[in-house]
Amino acid sequence: MLKKMKYPLLCFIGLLWLPSAFAKQCVLTMGYRTSERLPYIQKAPSNDGFYFDLYDKAAKRIGCRLEILRAPKKRILRELEFGRIDFYPNLNYSPKRNKIAHFIANGLPSNQIGISRRQDPEVTDINQLLTRNKTLLIAPGSHIDGGLPKHLSTRQPPEMDIRTAIELILQKSGDFFIYEEASIRYHLTQFPNPEIKIHHKCCVNNNKMYLGFSKMSPYYASEPNADYDRKQPLSPTNQPEKLLVSSKANQFAKSLSRMHQLGITVKLRDLYFNNNQKRYATHVAN
The missing domain is CATH 3.40.190.10 (Periplasmic binding protein-like II)
Incomplete structure (x- = not known):
């Protein structure tokens, strides 16, 4: 009787182990x-x-x-x-x-840097956007280190990447865009645009x-x-x-x-x- 039960018992133990093994899988x-x-x-x-x-x-x-x-x-x-x-x-x-x-x-x-149209003056403090009546483009859910000035004009399209931001800036549908430095530099290396100006000192950095x-x-x-x-x-x-x-x-x-x-x-x-x-x-x- 013990021999007859041996293999069904092993199968039963195996079935008990199988769900617990999958439950421990880390995703x-x-x-x-x-x-x-x-x-x-x-x-x-x-x-x-x-x-x-x-x-x-x-x-x-x-x-x-x-x-x-x-x-x-x-x-x-x-x-x-x-x-x-x-x-x-x-x-x-x-x-x-x-x-x-x-x-x-x-x-x-x-680090964060800014971009604008080529002819715009250098921005060394984000508060200058307010005094110059500029509109800041903001990607949905994004966060600007150091915060934004109160009453600053902003525009937030449903979806926006660097390429879209540049198009909006050149169309004068926005004036300034702040983003991660490495991403902006990478994009402008791939697609140089003489009409776009980089602002290196606009934002809080060393993060x-x-x-x-x-x-x-x-x-x-x-x-x-x-x-x-x-x-x-x-x-x-x-x-x-x-x-x-x-x-x-x-x-x-x-x-x-x-x-x-x-x-x-x-x-x-x-x-x-x-x-x-x-x-x-x-x-x-x-």
Whole structure:
């Protein structure tokens, strides 16, 4: 009787183990808008680019798989708030966003510069846009470091990338656009435009690039941060809570930090911003 029961019993144990094995599978979901941000990511439905390679490598190093959801940015930020996506790849810090996301450095710098029509005077302070009666173009869901002057004229199209911003500026449907420096320089290297002027000193700079990890994600867990300084303002590096060591969010952060230390992040960035420029230029032209 025992021999007869042996194989059915093993099959039953196997069936019990199978769902638990699948339940433990780690899938990190990154959310991003549908428009392109070359060379970081191509226009949906393609997810090729620096973001995928960076975060896919970091995820695999901790036994996870990366998935990417594309939708308008405002919807993506709502998904982040409710934990339906795990992280947004490049999220500028603000007190409001701090309530829904934990900020993790991805190993890259992030500076903002501005562009305008060639004949416009140099902008060294964003308040000058107000005194000069200029209209600032803003991508949906974007955040300008240092904030915006009260009563500044703004325009916010439903979807906007660098190429669209340049078209609107040249059509005089807007006057100024602020964006990440590396992305603007990459675009203007691929598509030089003598009618566009770069403003290097318009904005708050010397920042790190952070991903925003959802505080509602099943992979997020936190504990009190003994290094928190109540006398200092909240920032990505001064928080009352820190990631729980055993959480997947913390493992992901450590994976990205280790890749930065090993030089993997910089090499990958150089590959996309230097060696692969022709590939992305061809994509945009088509």
